[in-house]
Amino acid sequence: MKLDTPKDLFLYEMSAMHDGEKKIAEMLTEVAGKVNDKALAEMLRTHKKETDQQIENLEKCFEHLGESPQRVPCATVDAIREEYREFVGMKPSEDVLTMFILGGAAKIEHFEIASYRGLVGKAMLMGDTQLIQSLETNLLQEEETAGKLERCAHELGQRMLARA
Numbered sequence: 001m002k003l004d005t006p007k008d009l010f011l012y013e014m015s016a017m018h019d020g021e022k023k024i025a026e027m028l029t030e031v032a033g034k035v036n037d038k039a040l041a042e043m044l045r046t047h048k049k050e051t052d053q054q055i056e057n058l059e060k061c062f063e064h065l066g067e068s069p070q071r072v073p074c075a076t077v078d079a080i081r082e083e084y085r086e087f088v089g090m091k092p093s094e095d096v097l098t099m100f101i102l103g104g105a106a107k108i109e110h111f112e113i114a115s116y117r118g119l120v121g122k123a124m125l126m127g128d129t130q131l132i133q134s135l136e137t138n139l140l141q142e143e144e145t146a147g148k149l150e151r152c153a154h155e156l157g158q159r160m161l162a163r164a
């Protein structure tokens with residue numbers, strides 16, 4: 001793919017996010033079935049639905065620019081997924097796996113927040129209202145989810161410490 005202009009970079013970064021969001025949607029379904037807390041499982045399933053919408057929002061951005069997503073594997077999401085697989089292989093207890101999944105989800109959300117902030121900034125420089133709106137919708141959902149995960153981690157951590 002051509003990488004000569006700021007718009008090329010914008011398309012490269014959106015392509016990586018598109019790949020990352022698709023992998024995140026798969027992972028959310030998987031980990032929602034592994035956690036031992038109902039409220040957390042519900043939250044992960046809700047964010048899976050939001051993630052499907054985010055993928056559509058990204059596709060709308062590509063369409064708006066008359067482009068389509070390029071093959072750019074999202075290396076950050078790949079690494080977090082690999083870390084998860086290795087951790088599961090070490091056979092942690094249910095409580096520990098649940099806490100680990102919460103931490104992994106928080107890492108992903110913060111990566112996404114930084115990525116969408118970068119993309120919104122570039123869309124602003126391009127002065128493109130439609131791009132700004134779609135990307136800000138995704139950014140807001142990630143910020144809200146990160147906040148919910150942090151509150152959940154705090155509550156679950158306290159409960160698990162009390163049990164230990």
Ligand SMILES: [Fe+2]
Pocket residue numbers: 021024051054112142
């Ligand atoms: Fe997302």
